[in-house]
Amino acid sequence: MEENDTLRSVYELTQLMSSLNDTRRAILLALAHVYPRSVSGVQLGRLIGYSGKSRSLYRGVLMHLQEDQMILIDQLTPKLYSIRINNEHPLLAVLVNMCREYGKESKEIYLRALEEE
Amino acid sequence: MDYNLKKAQALYKDRERIGLSALLVVAAVAFYFFYSSGIHVLPPPPEWLWPLEGWASGLPEVIASFNTLGFLLSLALMLLAYGVWSWAFLPSPAVMYTMGVLRGVFGSKVEIKYSIGGRFRVFLDDGQHIDIACKTKDIDSGEWFQYRLVSSPMGADNLADVALRNGMSVSNGRFRSWVSNDEFHHRVLLMAKAMSVASPSP
Numbered sequence: 001m002e003e004n005d006t007l008r009s010v011y012e013l014t015q016l017m018s019s020l021n022d023t024r025r026a027i028l029l030a031l032a033h034v035y036p037r038s039v040s041g042v043q044l045g046r047l048i049g050y051s052g053k054s055r056s057l058y059r060g061v062l063m064h065l066q067e068d069q070m071i072l073i074d075q076l077t078p079k080l081y082s083i084r085i086n087n088e089h090p091l092l093a094v095l096v097n098m099c100r101e102y103g104k105e106s107k108e109i110y111l112r113a114l115e116e117e
Numbered sequence: 118m119d120y121n122l123k124k125a126q127a128l129y130k131d132r133e134r135i136g137l138s139a140l141l142v143v144a145a146v147a148f149y150f151f152y153s154s155g156i157h158v159l160p161p162p163p164e165w166l167w168p169l170e171g172w173a174s175g176l177p178e179v180i181a182s183f184n185t186l187g188f189l190l191s192l193a194l195m196l197l198a199y200g201v202w203s204w205a206f207l208p209s210p211a212v213m214y215t216m217g218v219l220r221g222v223f224g225s226k227v228e229i230k231y232s233i234g235g236r237f238r239v240f241l242d243d244g245q246h247i248d249i250a251c252k253t254k255d256i257d258s259g260e261w262f263q264y265r266l267v268s269s270p271m272g273a274d275n276l277a278d279v280a281l282r283n284g285m286s287v288s289n290g291r292f293r294s295w296v297s298n299d300e301f302h303h304r305v306l307l308m309a310k311a312m313s314v315a316s317p318s319p
Contacts, residue, residue, distance in 0.1 A: 012282050016283065016284045019304045020284070020300060024300075052259060053259065060255065060263075060297075067293075068281075068294060069281060069286060089281055091282055
């Protein structure tokens with residue numbers, strides 16, 4: 001029974017991830033790897049190699065991800081946001097767990113990109 | 118981006134150019150029309166408000182006249198008409214693309230209504246429907262074609278969980294989501310699936 005539930009979640013997670021476009025997918029994967037860290041908008045943009053304006057990243061992508069409760073955004077100052085993945089989302093929690101379990105090396109790569117200020 | 122959408126984007130840009138050049142011509146004609154038939158002067162402003170000397174004394178006669186009022190009014194009407202035009206009618210390749218995707222998801226027999234303002238409604242079997250609004254050239258996100266999906270109200274009590282598991286949010290018992298054009302097919306499919314999960318099985 002337990003295993004069935006996990007498989008079902010993985011199935012749904014695969015479906016969810018493949019339904020998102022590449023920007024959103026990159027954001028979720030990056031945030032899941034660096035969890036529980038939160039990143040700022042600029043850091044996130046650099047992490048996923050986003051070349052557009054940060055305003056359009058925020059208004060067009062992050063706002064919608066937040067509306068669908070996949071990420072959490074805290075506004076620290078009017079221009080500074082702290083963005084992290086929503087670990088209470090039933091499917092993204094699975095993703096975060098998988099990243100923790102099997103994604104140590106990838107996590108290092110993501111974190112190294114974050115450290116290079 | 119899909120080929121149809123690329124065509125739609127090019128058409129949209131063309132439309133802007135056509136609109137602008139038509140506006141120039143019509144504005145010139147309107148200018149001639151309003152200023153060639155004699156100037157109807159507004160009552161002059163009091164002297165203390167606008168002390169007039171030299172060439173400036175001619176200003177109220179031509180600029181502050183009923184002709185200028187009419188001309189500006191006609192300009193505003195033209196801009197309004199252009200705004201309504203571009204809001205109401207999607208470029209037809211965009212309609213073809215949207216219809217094509219919807220037909221691909223729901224089959225060719227399902228009824229789809231297209232109405233002005235780039236809105237679509239898909240009627241599903243059991244009296245449910247999905248509203249889809251297409252927004253062209255969204256200024257906030259810089260996306261060319263963006264869709265807003267809203268389902269008909271659902272009755273189940275685990276709506277929030279179903280919505281989360283399909284990457285949507287729920288408010289007032291309706292599933293909602295913003296979707297960019299490259300996610301359109303997949304996420305419409307997910308919404309249809311979520312609606313069949315959430316509706317009580319017969």
